[in-house]
Amino acid sequence: xxxxxxxxxxxxxxxxxxxxxxxxxxxxxxxxxxxxxxxxxxxxxxxxxxxxxxxxxxxxxxxxxxxxxxxxxxxxxxxxxxxxxxxxxxxxxxxxxxxxxxxxxxxxxxxxxxxxxxxxxxxxxxxxxxxxxxxxxxxxxxxxxxxxxxxxxxxxxxxxxxxxxxxxxxxxxxxxxxxxxxxxxxxxxxxxxxxxxxxxxxxxxxxxxxxxxxxxxxxxxxxxxxxxxxxxxxxxxxxxxxxxxxxxxxxxxxxxxxxxxxxxxxxxxxxxxxxxxxxxx
Amino acid sequence: xxxxxxxxxxxxxxxxxxxxxxxxxxxxxxxxxxxxxxxxxxxxxxxxxxxxxxxxxxxxxxxxxxxxxxxxxxxxxxxxxxxxxxxxxxxxxxxxxxxxxxxxxxxxxxxxxxxxxxxxxxxxxxxxxxxxxxxxxxxxxxxxxxxxxxxxxxxxxxxxxxxxxxxxxxxxxxxxxxxxxxxxxxxxxxxxxxxxxxxxxxxxxxxxxxxxxxxxxxxxxxxxxxxxxxxxxxxxxxxxxxxxxxxxxxxxxxxxxxxxxxxxxxxxxxxxxxxxxxxxxxxxxx
Numbered sequence: 036x037x038x039x040x041x042x043x044x045x046x047x048x049x050x051x052x053x054x055x056x057x058x059x060x061x062x063x064x065x066x067x068x069x070x071x072x073x074x075x076x077x078x079x080x081x082x083x084x085x086x087x088x089x090x091x092x093x094x095x096x097x098x099x100x101x102x103x104x105x106x107x108x109x110x111x112x113x114x115x116x117x118x119x120x121x122x123x124x125x126x127x128x129x130x131x132x133x134x135x136x137x138x139x140x141x142x143x144x145x146x147x148x149x150x151x152x153x154x155x156x157x158x159x160x161x162x163x164x165x166x167x168x169x170x171x172x173x174x175x176x177x178x179x180x181x182x183x184x185x186x187x188x189x190x191x192x193x194x195x196x197x198x199x200x201x202x203x204x205x206x207x208x209x210x211x212x213x214x215x216x217x218x219x220x221x222x223x224x225x226x227x228x229x230x231x232x233x234x235x236x237x238x239x240x241x242x243x244x245x246x247x248x249x250x251x252x253x254x255x256x257x258x259x260x261x262x263x264x265x266x267x268x269x270x271x272x273x274x275x276x277x278x279x280x281x282x283x284x285x286x287x288x289x290x291x292x293x294x295x296x297x298x299x300x301x302x303x304x305x306x307x308x309x310x311x312x313x314x315x316x
Numbered sequence: 317x318x319x320x321x322x323x324x325x326x327x328x329x330x331x332x333x334x335x336x337x338x339x340x341x342x343x344x345x346x347x348x349x350x351x352x353x354x355x356x357x358x359x360x361x362x363x364x365x366x367x368x369x370x371x372x373x374x375x376x377x378x379x380x381x382x383x384x385x386x387x388x389x390x391x392x393x394x395x396x397x398x399x400x401x402x403x404x405x406x407x408x409x410x411x412x413x414x415x416x417x418x419x420x421x422x423x424x425x426x427x428x429x430x431x432x433x434x435x436x437x438x439x440x441x442x443x444x445x446x447x448x449x450x451x452x453x454x455x456x457x458x459x460x461x462x463x464x465x466x467x468x469x470x471x472x473x474x475x476x477x478x479x480x481x482x483x484x485x486x487x488x489x490x491x492x493x494x495x496x497x498x499x500x501x502x503x504x505x506x507x508x509x510x511x512x513x514x515x516x517x518x519x520x521x522x523x524x525x526x527x528x529x530x531x532x533x534x535x536x537x538x539x540x541x542x543x544x545x546x547x548x549x550x551x552x553x554x555x556x557x558x559x560x561x562x563x564x565x566x567x568x569x570x571x572x573x574x575x576x577x578x579x580x581x582x583x584x585x586x587x588x589x590x591x592x593x594x595x596x597x598x599x600x601x602x
Binding site for chain 1: 494504511592593
């Protein structure tokens with residue numbers, strides 16, 4: 036479906052850098068079809084944002100991608116292996132940091148816990164966790180408890196926990212939806228920095244169009260009931276992005292308008308398509 | 317210098333941690349009702365009792381004055397029978413409660429984990445927990461006689477239900493998102509029990525323990541009093557038959573004080589272990 040939109044992009048990297056391949060993914064609960072027929076390929080090292088109207092089953096899609104729930108039809112494969120349970124090369128950052136961190140463990144212990152099975156040496160675990168915490172700017176807060184930190188800092192802990200796990204791919208489920216606007220901007224820039232710094236692949240689900248365009252190398256636009264792929268857009272905004280100057284560019288505005296229209300109409304608008312298409316290509 | 321840095325750094329961090337914890341209790345100290353008002357409440361009750369005992373409303377033989385009762389209590393403290401009875405009661409109580417915990421907590425958690433098991437067992441549990449256990453005493457007495465086995469059986473029959481039910485709820489209260497976090501990071505089953513389940517269920521299980529502890533104590537003394545097994549309840553019964561009213565009250569007060577101490581100890585345990593818990597933190601800051 037999306038291949039017709041980006042025929043070149045679909046063909047060229049096929050052998051080289053396909054990391055996460057989603058093929059004809061569908062999920063139903065009884066008669067209720069949540070996910071339609073979704074096919075998309077996440078390339079190694081890219082930042083993909085999944086955006087769609089609220090109630091579009093974005094979170095269900097993410098759960099299927101991570102193997103937390105099994106799809107009704109189709110497959111998800113990571114590096115060629117079909118995902119049936121959460122793979123070791125994958126980490127998730129959830130929206131609700133207050134519930135996804137353990138209040139009975141310190142920040143450092145929260146980050147170290149997932150490393151217990153793979154890294155037997157405690158000093159080694161601590162080293163990895165500290166590196167991740169330094170990376171997200173929490174060096175001075177490692178002995179505190181999550182509930183002693185602000186929301187933005189708690190989400191940084193969750194990000195550090197994902198990083199310390201050293202995954203090939205990080206899934207983020209509306210990670211910045213529960214923090215204030217200023218913090219959100221900071222966390223977006225932190226995430227971009229980490230992605231460029233560490234070369235990890237990120238798939239981020241959001242309902243915020245600006246956020247999706249600002250962060251993504253490619254934006255996957257989803258339509259509603261059942262959820263399906265409307266469009267897959269290359270942003271071409273470069274690796275260095277800035278909250279003020281990038282969002283002020285003409286390209287950003289065009290992308291934003293295009294995604295907005297696609298979400299509103301649940302389809303690629305024929306009138307807008309001719310305007311928006313050059314911006315994407 | 318460079319050697320000093322990490323050391324002093326951890327010291328500062330440790331300091332920050334105790335500070336944060338102390339900060340919590342400092343707030344609590346400001347707002348929580350201190351020992352003073354509690355003592356005033358006790359004094360009020362004693363005064364009321366004294367007034368009632370000297371008033372023409374009650375016969376002074378049936379309700380001795382608090383002063384007389386405390387004199388009797390002091391007298392009992394000098395006897396070996398009192399301490400032996402106290403020891404026996406506490407021992408039986410502890411064994412009974414431990415048995416309740418060993419059976420009730422795992423059973424409750426296992427039932428609570430499964431929605432199907434919860435629904436299937438609902439009628440059975442509601443039926444058994446509503447039976448007034450004391451009504452089963454003649455039956456149990458017939459089986460075991462006036463022994464500690466009889467008492468322990470009675471304790472388990474009475475006190476296991478709050479533990480079982482609280483444990484069932486505890487299993488359901490484990491944060492679903494955290495369960496996902498543990499799955500996503502492929503955390504081992506042992507670590508899952510230790511770092512997710514144990515901390516998550518402690519509040520409700522320990523609340524169940526508080527309920528069960530009180531109920532077990534009541535049942536121990538009732539089984540001694542009615543069933544005739546040795547302990548505080550039997551001593552109380554003997555005193556009653558000897559028309560030693562102040563001593564009867566002294567034993568009753570002893571039971572009340574044990575209950576108070578047990579509950580205080582369990583609350584202290586909860587505060588110590590669950591200091592991170594939002595509910596305990598809220599209790600402290602309000």
